[in-house]
Amino acid sequence: MRKPACAALAVMMSLCFSPFSQAGQAWESYKARFLMPDGRIVDTGNGNVSHTEGQGFAMLMAVASDDKAAFDKLWQWTDTTLKNKENGLFYWRYNPVEPDPITDKNDATDGDTMIAWALLKADARWHDPRYSAASDAITKALISHTVIRYAGQRVMLPGANGFNLNSEVILNPSYFIFPAWQAFADRTHLQVWRELIKDGQTLLGKMGSGTANLPTDWVSLAAGGKLTPAKAWPPRMSYDAIRIPLYLHWYNPQSPQLTPWRSWFGQFSREKTPAWVNVTTNEYAPYMMEGGLLAVRDLTMGQAMSEPEITAKDDYYSASLKMLVWVSGR
Secondary structure (H helix, E strand, C coil), X not given: CHHHHHHHHHHHHHHXXXXXXXXXXXXXXXXXXXXXXXXXXXXXXXXXXEEHHHHHHHHHHHHHCCCHHHHHHHHHHHXXXXXXXXXXXXXXXXXXXXXXXXXXXCCCHHHHHHHHHHHHHHHHHHCCHHHHHHHHHHHHXXXXXXXXXXXXXXXXXCCCCCCECCCEEEECHHHCCHHHHHHHHHHHCCHHHHHHHHHHHHHHHHCCECCCCECCCCEEEECCCCEEECCCCCCEECCCCCHHHHHHHHHCCCCHHHHHHHHHHHCCCHHHCECCEECCCCCECCCECCCHHHHHHHHHCCCCCCCCCCCCCCCHHHHHHHHHHHHHCC
């Protein structure tokens, strides 16, 4: 009787822990490709710069992989190198080859949000209140410097400076990280986070443009409430906006806001889905989705997620999307 019980227990244990070991393989590959010894993540598709987005992504991955050593290295470099002591947020971009690696002193709220969210998760996993205290300081700074009420909506600007133009504000809907906002709401019980979730979903429901009926990477919200593609960027659903369905699904796999994405993706076979669409001209990218873009498509379409394989073909962003899709399901 003892042997079958032990065997059954072994099978159960393998089922319980296999996702962690699988994620560990992908995470080890990711670290080997993109994590520098000093704790910074390099964007191999963008001249090996680093930015808060990548630091936050990797911090989330490290928590999910139970890799405290990597997490602490990532957080220490981020906090030491990118922290803006004047406002409590983080300089968004670091270029190691420039005399001043931080020429732009602005933040990017998706990076700030990801870092704060990862810190909350780190405390939950490793029971170190210093992590959540640091998270609280960041979320407080986000509210103080980037969250406003505009055109009757509560919005988080893409950065503390340069996006409120009085007659309009510029939004990046891929910065609406609903599962993180929910985590902040649960922790702080502040109404502002629930308002951001509610109003963010309302705005997303009105952002669809063109035949594709999808949001563009950057969106203008006019004082009167009108939403249009922001003029300073190509009117495309592209490499920023692809994160919108990822975060929607992460927050609520049954979100009605996923419907336009499923309709768009469903027009094409998996391998023939264009990488972007110009919502003004209805022009498609001359190349198809692959790598991390396809991973987001698969998640949105409800296809089973298997262990991500980080290949030599994946640049930083493609690999990051693959990993985030995997983490979102866990």
